[in-house]
Amino acid sequence: MKLQLLKKATVKDLYDSVPANLERYRIGDFAHLKADPGLLIESQHEFDPSALALIHCTKDDDREVENCVAVWNALHWLSPYLARDERLWTFLTHVYLLEYSRTRWPIPKDDETAIKEIRRHFFVSGGRGFERDNAVARLWWMAYLCDKAEGLSLHDSLKVLLYKYDVRANIMERPTTSQSIHVFSAVLKKLKKSYDGDKSLFEREAFRSAMRELNLIGGTKLLPALSSREVDHFVDSCF
Amino acid sequence: MKFDPNKAFPYPVLRPYSDDYPQVDFQTTVDLTVGTDNIAAQIECAISAEAIVDQIEEGNAEYVWVVSCRDTYFRTVIKTAQSQVAAEFPPGSLRGEVQIDPYVVVTRPIPDYTSSDLNPEFGKDPFAFSPGDILAQDEPQVFFIDRDLFRPLTSVFELVKRDGLSDGEWLIDFEQDHVQIQLSASMKEAIDDARNSPANRLILLNSLYFSAVTEAVQKLLQDEGEYDTYRWAQIIRQQAVNNGLDLSAHDAYVSANRLMKYPLNVLNVRVFQGKTE
Numbered sequence: 001m002k003l004q005l006l007k008k009a010t011v012k013d014l015y016d017s018v019p020a021n022l023e024r025y026r027i028g029d030f031a032h033l034k035a036d037p038g039l040l041i042e043s044q045h046e047f048d049p050s051a052l053a054l055i056h057c058t059k060d061d062d063r064e065v066e067n068c069v070a071v072w073n074a075l076h077w078l079s080p081y082l083a084r085d086e087r088l089w090t091f092l093t094h095v096y097l098l099e100y101s102r103t104r105w106p107i108p109k110d111d112e113t114a115i116k117e118i119r120r121h122f123f124v125s126g127g128r129g130f131e132r133d134n135a136v137a138r139l140w141w142m143a144y145l146c147d148k149a150e151g152l153s154l155h156d157s158l159k160v161l162l163y164k165y166d167v168r169a170n171i172m173e174r175p176t177t178s179q180s181i182h183v184f185s186a187v188l189k190k191l192k193k194s195y196d197g198d199k200s201l202f203e204r205e206a207f208r209s210a211m212r213e214l215n216l217i218g219g220t221k222l223l224p225a226l227s228s229r230e231v232d233h234f235v236d237s238c239f
Numbered sequence: 240m241k242f243d244p245n246k247a248f249p250y251p252v253l254r255p256y257s258d259d260y261p262q263v264d265f266q267t268t269v270d271l272t273v274g275t276d277n278i279a280a281q282i283e284c285a286i287s288a289e290a291i292v293d294q295i296e297e298g299n300a301e302y303v304w305v306v307s308c309r310d311t312y313f314r315t316v317i318k319t320a321q322s323q324v325a326a327e328f329p330p331g332s333l334r335g336e337v338q339i340d341p342y343v344v345v346t347r348p349i350p351d352y353t354s355s356d357l358n359p360e361f362g363k364d365p366f367a368f369s370p371g372d373i374l375a376q377d378e379p380q381v382f383f384i385d386r387d388l389f390r391p392l393t394s395v396f397e398l399v400k401r402d403g404l405s406d407g408e409w410l411i412d413f414e415q416d417h418v419q420i421q422l423s424a425s426m427k428e429a430i431d432d433a434r435n436s437p438a439n440r441l442i443l444l445n446s447l448y449f450s451a452v453t454e455a456v457q458k459l460l461q462d463e464g465e466y467d468t469y470r471w472a473q474i475i476r477q478q479a480v481n482n483g484l485d486l487s488a489h490d491a492y493v494s495a496n497r498l499m500k501y502p503l504n505v506l507n508v509r510v511f512q513g514k515t516e
Contacts, residue, residue, distance in 0.1 A: 080333075080334065083311075141312075220248055222240055222371055224305055225303045225305070225316055225371065230371065
């Protein structure tokens, strides 16, 4: 079947209707979205929704690495342009991955808080809504970044990137680190070494201090223009 | 590395707003074309500091353009000894703001760099540069890539009916993602019918839509942030950037004319002269 996206107007209606749909989010479903072609547009890409069945979690085990890999295996062919389209991820969180989304991001009992949480994790809002908040888009974007890392498997890259929130946020919110493959790979390799050892680099101050030093070097050296060997040398001097 | 005119490097750098090299320049022009199969950039640099050009020719430095897109985490580095380059990017790789940062970067150690163009305050001692150091940096060039930006500007408007308006009277509501042009029910119906004809569409473009675009630009000129979150405002601003148009440098009707690609001319050719495309 073809990959489907919600129409923009459908996303807006859903977003506006969150307060009225709270029970659906808690225990119901949005199967009607899939059944009504008037609410959807079809992309040109072939898509097998059964591949998404591997994405699941429990309240005690979020299975972040496994779920990132599963989303990546199912949707690795998405272009970053399409992966930046809220209509796609809103459709997936409401239809194929509704159960996963509400287990991973439980809906609070208080209605006001629930509305905010649903809008954060079932839709895409704000500058970092894709890679941080939307229940499914964040899995894809983390896998997308980690798949580009050199010298580490996707599974290992994800394991170290996902180990501590503070480290992850520090990497993903710094374009110098997350956008430059050599720098990103070098930092992940340092994290992997620490992960396999005493994990001291995952301590908030240790990692921040190393990143500050790397930023200082990046202030006078154009790191993206250097070879991976040269970048490794500078990263070694900071970590 | 962000362009920051106030930043202090531990060595001289040729860059705008800096007096490290008071009499010479490093300037870049970028021509970006978005096609259905690719996005192409023609990049050209001009540099008037002979000592830096010499370092490039000797293979100690090269032109570097860093093309990056924060939304898609795309980054590519173009390195060459040539001052101009043509580059292509897959269309799915870029979305939102795309930035091209131009530099001249050291590739091999330069132990004794001197230049007659340097500010005399640096003294006569030579400078030592190592790989990755910057000899020159220009301001980033910014573009926006989004399917909405390559649609006609009129796509940010929608016609809606409003009770209480007489025929011929119309109002504009800017407090939405789309600008609403409000009309009486019968006038909206008449315009909806008229839009089926290409000639009528050109007439509407030169009357109703031209006035509406002019008013929208005027609103942005007076804007103090109240329209920032509306999609129509983002699209008009980003289309202006992509067309090299500084909205604040022109009257609103002049900007509207450029943003709409001179609609009077199209009316003249297609309707007055009756020529087809």
